[in-house]
Amino acid sequence: xxxxxxxxxxxxxxxxxxxxxxxxxxxxxxxxxxxxxxxxxxxxxxxxxxxxxxxxxxxxxxxxxxxxxxxxxxxxxxxxxxxxxxxxxxxxxxxxxxxxxxxxxxxxxxxxxxxxxxxxxxxxxxxxxxxxxxxxxxxxxxxxxxxxxxxxxxxxxxxxxxxxxxx
Amino acid sequence: xxxxxxxxxxxxxxxxxxxxxxxxxxxxxxxxxxxxxxxxxxxxxxxxxxxxxxxxxxxxxxxxxxxxxxxxxxxxxxxxxxxxxxxxxxxxxxxxxxxxxxxxxxxxxxxxxxxxxxxxxxxxxxxxxxxxxxxxxxxxxxxxxxxxxxxxxxxxxxxxxxxxxxx
Amino acid sequence: xxxxxxxxxxxxxxxxxxxxxxxxxxxxxxxxxxxxxxxxxxxxxxxxxxxxxxxxxxxxxxxxxxxxxxxxxxxxxxxxxxxx
Amino acid sequence: xxxxxxxxxxxxxxxxxxxxxxxxxxxxxxxxxxxxxxxxxxxxxxxxxxxxxxxxxxxxxxxxxxxxxxxxxxxxxxxxxxxx
Numbered sequence: 001x002x003x004x005x006x007x008x009x010x011x012x013x014x015x016x017x018x019x020x021x022x023x024x025x026x027x028x029x030x031x032x033x034x035x036x037x038x039x040x041x042x043x044x045x046x047x048x049x050x051x052x053x054x055x056x057x058x059x060x061x062x063x064x065x066x067x068x069x070x071x072x073x074x075x076x077x078x079x080x081x082x083x084x085x086x087x088x089x090x091x092x093x094x095x096x097x098x099x100x101x102x103x104x105x106x107x108x109x110x111x112x113x114x115x116x117x118x119x120x121x122x123x124x125x126x127x128x129x130x131x132x133x134x135x136x137x138x139x140x141x142x143x144x145x146x147x148x149x150x151x152x153x154x155x156x157x158x159x160x161x162x163x164x165x166x167x
Numbered sequence: 168x169x170x171x172x173x174x175x176x177x178x179x180x181x182x183x184x185x186x187x188x189x190x191x192x193x194x195x196x197x198x199x200x201x202x203x204x205x206x207x208x209x210x211x212x213x214x215x216x217x218x219x220x221x222x223x224x225x226x227x228x229x230x231x232x233x234x235x236x237x238x239x240x241x242x243x244x245x246x247x248x249x250x251x252x253x254x255x256x257x258x259x260x261x262x263x264x265x266x267x268x269x270x271x272x273x274x275x276x277x278x279x280x281x282x283x284x285x286x287x288x289x290x291x292x293x294x295x296x297x298x299x300x301x302x303x304x305x306x307x308x309x310x311x312x313x314x315x316x317x318x319x320x321x322x323x324x325x326x327x328x329x330x331x332x333x334x
Numbered sequence: 335x336x337x338x339x340x341x342x343x344x345x346x347x348x349x350x351x352x353x354x355x356x357x358x359x360x361x362x363x364x365x366x367x368x369x370x371x372x373x374x375x376x377x378x379x380x381x382x383x384x385x386x387x388x389x390x391x392x393x394x395x396x397x398x399x400x401x402x403x404x405x406x407x408x409x410x411x412x413x414x415x416x417x418x
Numbered sequence: 419x420x421x422x423x424x425x426x427x428x429x430x431x432x433x434x435x436x437x438x439x440x441x442x443x444x445x446x447x448x449x450x451x452x453x454x455x456x457x458x459x460x461x462x463x464x465x466x467x468x469x470x471x472x473x474x475x476x477x478x479x480x481x482x483x484x485x486x487x488x489x490x491x492x493x494x495x496x497x498x499x500x501x502x
Contacts, residue, residue, distance in 0.1 A: 020253065053410060115415070116396075216501070301498045
């Protein structure tokens with residue numbers, strides 16, 4: 001089950017969805033809005049999605065997770081819109097027969113989601129600034145080579161990152 | 168926070184307990200009663216604890232987890248008594264600034280709990296048999312060497328297992 | 335030579351750079367994604383500055399630069415994602 | 419020579435083997451846990467069969483075989499744990 005929602009995520013409902021008599025382990029991951037990142041204070045966050053592709057991408061993520069891990073049931077819900085400190089931005093629940101698989105599956109899903117699924121976070125800082133988060137994007141004032149010199153394109157880069165795993 | 172209880176575990180309450188504005192990640196682990204283990208059908212389970220030592224042991228587990236990982240908040244609840252299929256026997260919730268630490272802490276806590284905390288599971292199988300689960304204990308009908316030949320004792324073995332990690 | 339029409343969507347910082355949500359482009363048949371990119375980078379130098387860091391998708395799937403575009407394709411251009 | 423009194427608790431399969439929850443033992447001062455174990459294994463051969471697989475704790479902490487027991491200690495004897 002995957003979902004993109006602008007409402008509060010029902011964590012208890014998501015957890016119950018994956019509980020199963022064949023499962024020995026359930027792992028639930030929640031991403032929550034953190035107040036300080038590298039010393040800068042966040043006041044609120046806004047998540048914007050390319051909704052149509054994000055749903056396709058989440059469905060592919062679920063399908064691939066089921067191929068990689070012995071998953072009994074899995075649910076992935078991502079929030080969009082404005083969030084306050086402490087709010088849950090993403091919730092992932094997964095059940096498997098044994099515990100090591102549940103941790104591995106949960107971690108793979110969130111790590112891969114953060115590379116692939118077209119959703120962007122804009123931070124509103126307590127000093128009034130706002131800033132898109134887009135890891136690896138050069139500042140718009142940095143000069144780069146001409147487009148024709150740029151070798152790699154999205155699909156290759158996403159695939160390379162996926163196989164390398166992330167930090 | 169640690170707790171040993173013969174009542175249903177309040178998972179939502181445990182999750183809320185660890186959510187925090189400084190946390191970017193929450194991982195919740197649930198151990199649930201599985202119907203089939205190595206092809207044998209379980210009907211129900213019973214957990215018996217050496218309650219006094221189990222509480223001390225859980226407190227030490229929490230303290231050591233806080234030393235090993237940048238934990239913001241952690242809660243560990245273990246169930247005792249009779250459980251049915253699908254019931255939650257243990258729930259661990261942990262919050263940290265970043266996600267990798269939350270997964271690592273949750274996994275370390277459940278792995279270590281399963282080696283150290285004096286609680287035993289008795290399986291009631293659908294064929295009417297019941298059996299204590301005690302990994303590594305020889306069957307009482309197996310013959311062993313005389314007591315004086317037996318070298319290692321509890322403290323050394325628990326320490327060795329902890330440092331080796333488990334599967 | 336026939337022309338095809340494709341829609342291009344911009345998201346997040348790419349939308350800020352172009353100051354538009356989408357554009358409709360008339361292209362020659364067999365235009366590759368790389369060629370469309372050159373067109374867009376020429377029109378919006380602010381977008382060009384993000385260069386190879388931008389991600390591109392065609393019809394909701396990440397696409398590589400040599401893919402041939404077809405009539406009705408929906409292309410999306412956006413910065414590295416930051417959900418989760 | 420003075421005597422000390424310690425309580426020994428049995429759990430799970432160890433309790434089944436001794437058919438008792440606890441026993442009170444009078445021991446010589448400076449008796450080591452290993453010596454108490456020999457006493458108990460002699461009394462309950464069913465317990466002795468579990469041998470080195472059993473775990474031992476003194477006053478709620480895992481103990482090693484060479485620890486000296488003191489008056490009032492609570493010793494616990496049990497099989498490998500299986501909670502979680």
